[in-house]
Amino acid sequence: MDLEREKGITIKSHAIQMEYTYKGEKYILNLIDTPGHVDFSYEVSRAIASCEGALLVVDATQGIQAQTISNLYLALGHDLEIIPVINKIDMEAAMVDEVKDQIVDLLGCKHEEILAASGKTGAGVEEVLQAIVERIPAPQGDENQPLQALIFDSVFNSFRGIIAYFRIFNGSIRAGERVKFFNTGSEYDADEIGVLKLKMCPRNELKTGDVGYIISGIKNSRDVKVGDTITHVENPCHEAI
Numbered sequence: 001m002d003l004e005r006e007k008g009i010t011i012k013s014h015a016i017q018m019e020y021t022y023k024g025e026k027y028i029l030n031l032i033d034t035p036g037h038v039d040f041s042y043e044v045s046r047a048i049a050s051c052e053g054a055l056l057v058v059d060a061t062q063g064i065q066a067q068t069i070s071n072l073y074l075a076l077g078h079d080l081e082i083i084p085v086i087n088k089i090d091m092e093a094a095m096v097d098e099v100k101d102q103i104v105d106l107l108g109c110k111h112e113e114i115l116a117a118s119g120k121t122g123a124g125v126e127e128v129l130q131a132i133v134e135r136i137p138a139p140q141g142d143e144n145q146p147l148q149a150l151i152f153d154s155v156f157n158s159f160r161g162i163i164a165y166f167r168i169f170n171g172s173i174r175a176g177e178r179v180k181f182f183n184t185g186s187e188y189d190a191d192e193i194g195v196l197k198l199k200m201c202p203r204n205e206l207k208t209g210d211v212g213y214i215i216s217g218i219k220n221s222r223d224v225k226v227g228d229t230i231t232h233v234e235n236p237c238h239e240a241i
Contacts, residue, residue, distance in 0.1 A: 053136030139209030147171035188216035
């Protein structure tokens with residue numbers, strides 16, 4: 001978004017799936033970037049509810065801010081594994097040691113658990129990815145249970161209607177299946193499902209633990225509520241997430 005570029009902030013959250021090889025094994029990481037601003041706390045809470053862990057990114061030039069603390073409490077409330085990261089260590093005004101002390105006071109973690117990185121130069125990014133694999137638990141769930149998928153975001157496409165982003169907690173979904181949104185009761189065909197990389201990548205099936213999107217030709221944004229649960233029409237789940 002133009003405003004995001006101008007202000008250097010995240011307004012619309014982004015989800016992306018990447019493959020990462022660590023010690024000879026291939027891992028699939030589903031990453032959701034959320035707005036940090038306190039005005040977007042509901043969007044942040046839905047994204048946090050979709051995750052097993054969170055990167056607490058602190059600006060090395062500014063230190064811990066009030067919005068950082070509020071979002072941290074949201075993550076702790078969902079019992080997420082927290083990985084503290086200091087960003088912008090390449091800046092002249094970076095106060096790495098002071099900010100590390102602030103994080104230790106806030107989290108009660110050890111100094112060596114705090115990662116230092118720079119999104120601009122790429123320094124420390126490899127260590128962040130390794131920490132995600134080592135510290136954050138893999139998604140739990142049962143592929144044989146009825147489908148339960150949490151909608152954490154949606155976007156409007158003028159050609160294809162509402163595109164809902166979801167995380168599957170139980171079960172699986174195939175393209176073409178009839179699904180319903182638990183709270184609104186609306187039923188749709190899953191015309192296209194897939195995962196989010198740098199662009200949308202269609203898939204025939206998504207399973208437990210996957211983060212993806214669904215296109216069902218929905219034209220009315222009221223039918224897609226962030227926080228709702230997607231399930232099958234034929235074999236629905238008994239309760240919403």
